[in-house]
Amino acid sequence: MTAIKLFADSACDLPLEFFEENNVTLIPLNVYMDDKEYLDIKTINPKQIFDGIRSGKVPKTSQPSPEVFEQVFTDLAKSKQTGIYIAFSSALSGTYQTAEMVRGQLLEEYPDLDLTIIDSKCASVGYGLVVKNAASMLKANATKEQIIEASIFNSQHMEHLFTVDDLDYLAKGGRLSKASAFLGGLLNIKPLLHVEDGKLIPLEKLRGKKKVLQRMLDLMGERGERLQDQCIGICHGDDEEAALNLKNLIEERFGVKEFYINIIGSAVGSHAGPGTLAVFFLNKRR
DSSP: OOOEEEEEEGGGOOOHHHHHHHTOEEEOOEEEETTEEEEBTTTBOHHHHHHHHHTTOOOEEEOOOHHHHHHHHHHHHHHTOEEEEEEOOTTTOSHHHHHHHHHHHHHHHOTTOEEEEEEOOOOHHHHHHHHHHHHHHHHTTOOHHHHHHHHHHHHHTEEEEEEOSOTHHHHHTTOBSSOGGGSSSOTTEEEEEEEETTEEEEEEEEESHHHHHHHHHHHHHHHOSSGGGSEEEEEESSOHHHHHHHHHHHHHHHOOOEEEEEEOOHHHHHHHOTTOEEEEEESSOO
16 A cells, blocks of 8 residues: 655644654744744744734744745655645635645656645634544545545535634734724624635624623534534634633533644734634534
């Protein structure tokens, strides 16, 4: 059986240990702060980003360069392995498009390159859950076709519900569509957003965080399928207490037993900002 190599970029907000322990190749996005360039996950940690934003700094990000993709995909071609790259949502970054471009170029030199690139249309830990499932299947000796099918299914059915303290971070970075009506009069108002076809879409505005959390739970109940049998993802913008509070509310309401909780990574966090809180779950099970 041909060995399978799994790739993911740092917008999945999984820690470096995950990549090392599961033999998944990390493709880091670039983060810029204080006129310095960093590699997300590898050379900067999210705490630095959130502290920087709180002090008035405005970090920037960029997708991996074509040269980064060329190097890892060339190594794959030379190794004769099968590759599966699950990519950050194409609606939020050019990462997927660049990877596809490089793959097409390399096929001229390496016509036997066996690489499937999946547009997850997911972000942060929602994307991370798709990658984690693929890595688990790989360890269980699933076939390429099985991993691809499951990853596409999970990507298509991954719900993202989140709230942010300040929509300006998302708007300035061009990560938020249909936001104009939500950018004014937000004093004491908490926005609730979701992801639709890979894009960030505002859903509602509610007064106070407690009401936002209750509405998130209501939507989980409406959209989720067999939540008690899922691993529910939660991520936070440097507010672990809020994440654990949300976990407890979900446990009480739905009887969920398995969670994956992590801080939002440096690249995604540069746009989401401190105080962001998100939950991820499947609206349909395989």
